Each structure stands twice: as C-alpha cells, then as structure tokens.
Amino acid sequence: MPQPLENPETSRSTDGRLARGEATRDRVLDAAERCFAANGFAAVTIRQIAREAGVTLGVVGFHGGSKDELFGTVLARRTDTLNALRTEALAELKAGGAFTIRDLVDAYLAPYLQIASRGDPQWRAYAQLIARIVSDDQYYPQVRDLYDPVARTYIDEIRRLRPAASAEALATVLTLTVSSMLSIVASRVRIEGLSGKPAGDSPLDYRTILVDFCTGGIEKALPPNEAS
Template sequence: MSQLIDKSIPSRSTDGRLARGDATRDRVLDAAERCFAATGFAAATIRQIAREADVTLGVIGFHGGSKEELFATVLARRTETLNALRTEALAALKARGEVTIRDLVDAYLTPYLEIASRGDPQWRAYAQLIARIVSDDQYYDKVRDLYDPVARAYIAEIKKLRPKAGAEALATVLTLTVSSMLSIVASRARIEGLSGQPTSDSPLAYRAILVEFCAGGIEAALA
C-alpha cells in the first residue's frame, strides 16, 4: 500500500541541501568581504574571491551574481544589522524624553563599536572595507541608500537641538563623526605609535573618549 507524502514538508535531505547552500553562500560572502577589504572593489576579482572561498567560479556566480551585485550584498547584510540597532537606540532615546547631542552620538556609535569588539574577523574586514569606501566618492552611489536613511534620522534629531544649523554643517559633523568611529575600529596602530603604549584589542574601550570627542566637536561646530 503506497504512503501519501506531504510535499509541502521538506525532507531531511532537502533540509541538508538548504543548510549546505546557506553555508556556501556565507562562505562566498565572507571571502568577498575579505578580498574587497584587502584590495578594494576595483582590484578584487571574482577568481580571487573564488580561491579565497575555495569554490568554483560558477558557485560565486550562483550565490553572488556579478562582482557589483556581490559587493552590494556584502555591504547590505552588515548594514541591516547596524541600521536596526541604531534605529532601536534612537527610538529608546526619544521614548525616554529629553535627548542631548551626546546621547545621539552615543546611540549612533556604540552599536558599531560593540559589534566590532566581539572579535569577529569578518566585522573587522567590514570595518576596513568601509574605511576604504568613505574616502572615495566613487562609491557613494553604491552605498547611499544603505546608510543615509538612518543617518538622516539622527541628523533630524540634532537639528531639533540646534535649529539654526544649516544642512551642510549638520551633514559635515555627522560625516566627521563616522570617520572617527571607522578610524578607531579599522586601526589603532598610530595611537600606539604616538603614545608608546599598547592599545586595547577592543574598539569599545575607546567609547567614552570617542563619544566625548565627537559630541564636543558637534557642540562647538554648531554653536
């Protein structure tokens, strides 16, 4: 007597293939992230990424598409996490009531510092990649839709506190704040070289001085 099989329920073998597919996709994206961080978007090649991921060129195409599509996906998966954390932090501040510029700076910077301090080498690679991107205007069109909406939400809150501040000044102070954050996360070698003291392995250890530096700069610039 034949048995009826519910085809809507994946079999164990199907589950296994899906899991392996997800793992392979993650490996491809991780490898692409490292390659883009090490050499930049223009210099990295699909062949190089395939070697780094230990997969064939066809697997790269299947899971990542073109190099441009792969680049966008690498950025988007990190941005989704950061945007969610920053949006939640901003909502919590606004629900609390009175908000200061220091509060806004802390809410914007700390999620990134916390993630970067987990010791995940992929987030370090992402930090190095973003440090490359922000210094080159050619990448702005590729990333504006990922980063700008949440940045504008924070700028709007700063504007409420400094209503006379112009749009360019507001955009400038946030951009400089982001640059300071990325510098701390991507490399602290110069701090060690100038101070003659070993630096912390955790970017989060610099939270207090970074927040005070950026908040103080914003306060002075918009005064």
C-alpha cells in the same frame, strides 16, 4: 478533499539542501568580504573570490551575481545589522524622554564599536573594507542607500536640538563623527606610537573619549539655541 501527507524523508532532504545552500552562500560572501577588504574592489576578481571560498566560478555567480552585485550584497548584509541596532537605540532614547546630543552620538557610534570589538574576523574585514572605501567618492552611490536613511533620522534629531543649524553643517558634523569612528576601528597604532603606551585592546575601549570628542565638536560647530 484530503491533502496528501508530506513525505518526511523528502522534507528532510529539502531542508538539508537549503541549509547547505545557505552555508555556501555565506562562504562566498565571507570570502568576497575578505578579498575586497584586503585588496580593494577594483583589484579583486571573481576567480580570486572563488579560490578563497573554495568553490567554482559558477557557484560564486549563482550566489553572488556579478562582481558589482556581490559587492553590494557584502555591504548590505552588515548594514542591515547596524541599521537595526542604531534604529533600536534611537527608539529607546525617544521612549525615555529628553536626551542630549551626546546621547545621540553614543547611540549612533556604540553599535559599530561593539560589533567591531567582538573579535569576529569577518566584522574586522568589513571594518577594513569600509575604511578603504569611505574616502573614495566612486563608492558613495553604492553605500548611499544603505547608510543615509538612518543617518538622516539622527540628523533630524540633532536638528531638533539645534534648530538654527544648516543642513550642510548637520551633514558635515555627522560625516566627521563617522570618520572619527572609522579611524578608531581601523587602527589604533598611532595612538600607541604618540603616547608611548599600549593602545586599547578594542575600539570599544575608546567609546567614552570618542563620544566626548565628537559631541564637543558638534556642540561647538552648530549654532546654539536662542534660549541658550
């Protein structure tokens, strides 16, 4: 039986509504990201997010759900991008044959540094938000499932290079590495103050020294291979 022809006008109307809905959702998420970054999760209200986004309370609820759900969505949409880039970087390393701890450190840190250096105000807000919550244990359950799976794949690769290292030592060196990265991204004003010279324009300017610093710490902290 022949299928009825699709009405082009109806199709365009539907596409238009979907596009407007996606644009509104992005506006809500962007506004929430800025609010959470500037004031912290506890201090932000849905009303503030609605005002920042220029929408009604109902629109925020429709696109974001509760404040907890909205917070999780704000974190997840950035993490998806980072996880994909880090996974791709690791796959390239493994496809190329032998690699070092420094290669792993660079593959893990570089995507975040590159994104944070683009000048996108929303990614700057995200970096500010992560710097705010990373030292507060209450937020770990919300970020654990977002960040830890890919982090564990990198830990597994470091363990292959240093098989005598304990699980605690491996987790510690990765955590300290991430802390160093977040510090460089969040602010470089103290570097300028202590050095008496202008700081780099972007986090990516510190890629080499950051990777060298973290690699040196990891290699010193973990027990060497027996063959070394």
